[in-house]
Each structure stands twice: as structure tokens, then as C-alpha cells.
Amino acid sequence: MFNYLKIMEKNKLILICSDENEPSTDIVCSWLNYHNKKFLRISEKNLITIKKIIIENKNVDIIFDIDDFEYKLSELKSYWYRRSQLKFQNPNFIKILNKTEQALDEKINVFLNKEFHKTIEFFEYELNKLAVLNKFDDNYINKLKVLSIAKDLGIKISNTYIVNDFDSIDFKDSYITKAISDLVIFHENTNYYSMTQRVSFEDGENINNTLIQKEVKKKFEIRSFFFANTFYSSAIFSQENEKTSLDFRNYDFENPNRVVPYKLPIGLETKLKELCNLIDLKSGSLDLVYTTENEYLLFEINPVGQFEQVSFPCNYNLHKKIAEIL
Structure with missing residues (x-):
């Protein structure tokens, strides 16, 4: 796995967010290395702490740590989101000291959590401005x-339907089903993915919110x-x-x-x-x-x-x- 490239002061930093074991990212990082481009590759295992946000008339910048190493948003050349996600250091919430103030403390913590997520939202908004591919x-x-x-x-x-039963579907034609969202499950060292499958009228006995399409x-x-x-x-x-x-x-x-x-x-x-x-x-x-x-x-x-x-x-x-x- 690639993490850091030797420092070249004349180049800004490329930030990459990807899974630790993602072959496509590995190959791209090899090419970055070949072109002597400075990059930092992180995943959800790396902790980001937002230290300071600066919003001035002529300048917007964010100072943040990644695993205790400090960076500035202005030091980044580009951002590539490939897989995984950014993980942020949680703020310090109010500790509940007694039952009398418990309800108030909980409400304050809900507010602080909203403040925290608004800060993250802005960080990702500014970071996404540097995204040349995905976000x-x-x-x-x-x-x-x-x-x-x-x-x-x-x-x-292809004609597409979301149904809870097959009563209204004319099965004189052939139909297939697939996931509406992406299904990727990792369980006991095995990856599970959704695949396209043909369906028949009998398959509609116990379905809920199911996507079907006329087979092409x-x-x-x-x-x-x-x-x-x-x-x-x-x-x-x-x-x-x-x-x-x-x-x-x-x-x-x-x-x-x-x-x-x-x-x-x-x-x-x-x-x-x-x-x-x-x-x-x-x-x-x-x-x-x-x-x-x-x-x-x-x-x-x-x-x-x-x-x-x-x-x-x-x-x-x-x-x-x-x-x-x-």
C-alpha cells in the first residue's frame, strides 16, 4: 500500500481517499510515483482533526491534522475520492454530572453535534472544489x-418498475431484477455483490420495494x-x-x-x-x-x-x- 511520497517542495500535495486494499488506486499511485508527484493516501482508518477554519474577504483556508500531521487546504493541489470515507475526530461533548441537569446536557450535546457536522460539511465542500474525479x-x-x-x-x-407484488406485471415477457442501490457486503473474509437475476411470477410472493426491468x-x-x-x-x-x-x-x-x-x-x-x-x-x-x-x-x-x-x-x-x- 502506498501512503507517502518523498517530499518535493515545488509540488503541492495530492490527497487521495481510498480503501487500503484497492488495486486501481495502487496502480494510479505507482504512476504518481513515476511522475514524481507528491501525494498522501488515506482511508477511514486515518483520523482528521479540523483545527482552524479561515473565511476572509480574500482568502478561505482550513488547517487540519491527519494522524497528528498538520496540513492546510491551500497546500493541496487536487483531491481524488476513490473509495472508503473521511473519518473525523469527534468534538468534546458535555459530560453529564448529575441527573438533574441530564436532560439539558443531552440537548446541548445534540446542538454541539449539529455544529460539528456543519463544520465537516464545509470542510468537504471546500475539499470537493479540488476534486478532479469523484467525491x-x-x-x-x-x-x-x-x-x-x-x-x-x-x-x-429499459422499462423499469418498483413493485411490492407481481400482480400487475405481464409475464408473457421476460423480466429481470437488480438492486436499486449498490450492495457490497464483506462478511467472514468473503465479498457479496448484487447480480442481475431473472424473475418469474412465483418470485413475487414475498417481495418488498423491488426493482424489475423488462429483459432486453x-x-x-x-x-x-x-x-x-x-x-x-x-x-x-x-x-x-x-x-x-x-x-x-x-x-x-x-x-x-x-x-x-x-x-x-x-x-x-x-x-x-x-x-x-x-x-x-x-x-x-x-x-x-x-x-x-x-x-x-x-x-x-x-x-x-x-x-x-x-x-x-x-x-x-x-x-x-x-x-x-x-
Whole structure:
């Protein structure tokens, strides 16, 4: 894991927030090292203490510690949120000394907690101004809202429903289900992810707030990584393998899908850029398909999705490009 690079006074510091074991970040840090760029990589295990905020007519700055080392926001060149989250030192709350004043002390502590979170909110607001790629709030982008905005922009989507039963669904057609939000669970040294699954009428007996979509007949899938106002796309021939035909993420490591570079139509890219702009997204992975009816459909956008499966097979060198713009 990369943490610190030797000091080069002429360069400002690049701040990176990522999981400790995140391969894409490791590779980007290798390229930063190669380019002699000074950076600091942190995760939720590193403690941030906000020491002072300065808001003047001609200057805004924040002085803060990370694990007892002092930094200034003005010393940062850029910020890259990849994964994990920022962890802040909690303030000193009032200690309850007797039962008589307990109710008042609790109310004061609620107020102090609000003050603390407003301070954190401002810190992240100023830090996000330096974000050239993602920011933590991108995790909260609503997939249903994305589909609605895409529809308004004339981007074709798969018919989507949120239901509590299947009584109103015509199962003469084939339907699939997937998570509305991202499901990633780590339990007993095992990672669990949500995958796309086909559903039948019988599956609707015990469901609640479930997303289903009409299954689309695909010629191939498209994973496109968007950053620096550019789409780096790949065509994934998942239909040639029964294991991956419904969802290419159900990888067949013994017989991997053929993946080749792909160029989306200019008109579609223009609409997708507008969509990213409307949801305030500078970078993300887009999942699309090219149907048997020769149409492009957008499935979803993963704001902090993986990009290795686009970069490596298509020789896009995305890790190097990211390091260059940080």
C-alpha cells in the first residue's frame, strides 16, 4: 500500500481517499510515483482533526491534522475520492454530572453535534472544489433519478418498475431484477455483490420495494468509463457465453468474454455528457447495451465503479491518464 511520497517542495500535495486494499488506486499511485508527484493516501482508518477554519474577504483556508500531521487546504493541489470515507475526530461533548441537569446536557450535546457536522460539511465542500474525479457524495446518486433524467434527454432505457407484488406485471415477457442501490457486503473474509437475476411470477410472493426491468435482447454489452469529459468504451461479447449472457459481471474466468475498444455514437455521447453534468458527476462507469433491434440502451451509472475491465483489455492506460490529471 502506498501512503507517502518523498517530499518535493515545488509540488503541492495530492490527497487521495481510498480503501487500503484497492488495486486501481495502487496502480494510479505507482504512476504518481513515476511522475514524481507528491501525494498522501488515506482511508477511514486515518483520523482528521479540523483545527482552524479561515473565511476572509480574500482568502478561505482550513488547517487540519491527519494522524497528528498538520496540513492546510491551500497546500493541496487536487483531491481524488476513490473509495472508503473521511473519518473525523469527534468534538468534546458535555459530560453529564448529575441527573438533574441530564436532560439539558443531552440537548446541548445534540446542538454541539449539529455544529460539528456543519463544520465537516464545509470542510468537504471546500475539499470537493479540488476534486478532479469523484467525491464522496457521488455514492448517493440515485439510480432511479438517473434513469428518469436519461429518459428526458432522449436516451433509451429499459422499462423499469418498483413493485411490492407481481400482480400487475405481464409475464408473457421476460423480466429481470437488480438492486436499486449498490450492495457490497464483506462478511467472514468473503465479498457479496448484487447480480442481475431473472424473475418469474412465483418470485413475487414475498417481495418488498423491488426493482424489475423488462429483459432486453442484446447483441453485446458496453462498459464505458467517463472522465476528463471523455468516454473510454469497451464492447463486451457476453452473449456468447451462457454464464455471462444475463450479466457480464458473472465472470467466467476459464472462458473470459471477448472485450474490444468501442466508440459510442457522437450524438449519444453528447446526451450522456449532459446527463453526467445534470447529476454533477465528473467520473463514473456507465453500463449500456446494443440490442438486437440495433438500439443503444442505458442500464445504469456506477459513480465509483471499476475501470480496470475497460482499461486493460482495450489498452486505454486509464490509470496513467488519471495520475497525469491529478
